[in-house]
Amino acid sequence: MKKIHAVVLVIGFVTGNANAANFSFTGNFEDNNEVQEFNFTVTTPTSDVTLRTWSYAGGTNAAGAEVARGGFDPIVALFDGSGNLIDQNDDSHLVSDPISGNAYDSLLTHALSAGNYTATVTQYSSFANGPLLADGFQGTSHTNFSSRDSHWALDILNVSSASIGASYISETPPIPEPESYALLLAGLGLITFVMRYSSRKQMPA
Secondary structure (H helix, E strand, O other): OOOOOOEEEEEEEEOOEEEEEEEEEEEEOOOOOEEEEEEEEEEEEEEEEEEEEOOOOOEEOOOOOEEOOOEOOEEEEEEOOOOEEEEEEOOOOOOOOOOOOOOOOOEEEEEEEEEEEEEEEEEOOOOEOOOEHHHOEOOOOOOHHHHOEOEEEEEEEEEOEEEEEEEEEOOOOOOOOHHHHHHHHHHHHHHHHHHHHHHHHOOOO
16 A cells, blocks of 8 residues: 655745745655656746755755655656656765765756646656656666665755655566576577578688
């Protein structure tokens, strides 16, 4: 049964834009290949929108809540109202995890025109296939969240409204077994041998 995601809404306006606010979301994945969508709206002609995760290294989110470190390595992707991929980010290199030393939280900032948008959070290396949201995600070969835990935390900053959206499982890329590689190499070797033998027989004496 799907866990209920905790959602924290920041009540307050962003300086310089009376129609925009900041929204913070937290939750947990139940599957390594899970995709969590978020829907948000921009009503001003142009707004500098930021998407930022906090769960890998931890920190204080836009709601003023302390987010624990130790979450999986997240990827954030941004799509417009027609589902076109605008951009995606894996590592921001802003804040390092105090234990691993890695800075794997994600950050995206874009000047967006008025309209509806979708953001997603996935685990590395499940990048969006693009160019459309409907094209899905690559899936990840990582298991057990790479020995970290399943929690995520995302801020969506300087937008008019934001809400948590659909959650689903992305496709997992097949990992060839060692036997498959051996058979493939043997087959290629046989084809090469046959082609060389055939070419020699066709050469004039």
